[in-house]
Amino acid sequence: xxxxxxxxxxxxxxxxxxxxxxxxxxxxxxxxxxxxxxxxxxxxxxxxxxxxxxxxxxxxxxxxxxxxxxxxxxxxxxxxxxxxxxxxxxxxxxxxxxxxxxxxxxxxxxxxxx
Amino acid sequence: xxxxxxxxxxxxxxxxxxxxxxxxxxxxxxxxxxxxxxxxxxxxxxxxxxxxxxxxxxxxxxxxxxxxxxxxxxxxxxxxxxxxxxxxxxxxxxxxxxxxxxxxxxxxxxxxxxxxx
Numbered sequence: 001x002x003x004x005x006x007x008x009x010x011x012x013x014x015x016x017x018x019x020x021x022x023x024x025x026x027x028x029x030x031x032x033x034x035x036x037x038x039x040x041x042x043x044x045x046x047x048x049x050x051x052x053x054x055x056x057x058x059x060x061x062x063x064x065x066x067x068x069x070x071x072x073x074x075x076x077x078x079x080x081x082x083x084x085x086x087x088x089x090x091x092x093x094x095x096x097x098x099x100x101x102x103x104x105x106x107x108x109x110x111x112x113x114x
Numbered sequence: 115x116x117x118x119x120x121x122x123x124x125x126x127x128x129x130x131x132x133x134x135x136x137x138x139x140x141x142x143x144x145x146x147x148x149x150x151x152x153x154x155x156x157x158x159x160x161x162x163x164x165x166x167x168x169x170x171x172x173x174x175x176x177x178x179x180x181x182x183x184x185x186x187x188x189x190x191x192x193x194x195x196x197x198x199x200x201x202x203x204x205x206x207x208x209x210x211x212x213x214x215x216x217x218x219x220x221x222x223x224x225x226x227x228x229x230x231x
Contacts, residue, residue, distance in 0.1 A: 100147065106155075
């Protein structure tokens, strides 16, 4: 079974600063997908960024980037130039290449302050 | 990406009643998924719904409590039966949407926030 661990229940960052959210996972699979989802107070799950395990290059989406360390089974999310609208719960999730269900971490609550 | 609509977005339900949540997708998808998010918790998969076959339930979830329909490739329903306060949760529909070159991505509907009183 795959497990996903987010060790930071809460974090805060000042507007315009950079913050990194941590995620580790455990799997015996060699190919899989990793995701970061954002859940604002509206409760909708919004895909932030996606990484395929067979790709060595770290995924980037505008101000969001990941540091994917496959050997260490680590998948951290870096948010640059933080904005007030980034305030949300952030969930790290894992999916095997052969499956479609997501395994989620417990989430990190991020607060961006003025 | 897929556009997923869920109804209702929010409801307050009486103990012992049942409520059906609808999920509509703007494109045909093979698999649809139903998740539950209890207050302050992460998401837990309830079941996987394939068109033309019975849903596959995860451990701890049973068809009598959470019957699911999947009549076509764009629509699914989840019923929460005989509700108790412990069923107060956000229920989310999700679909897989294969990117053109690189495989699976999972998208979510807006969620249905149920409160059982």
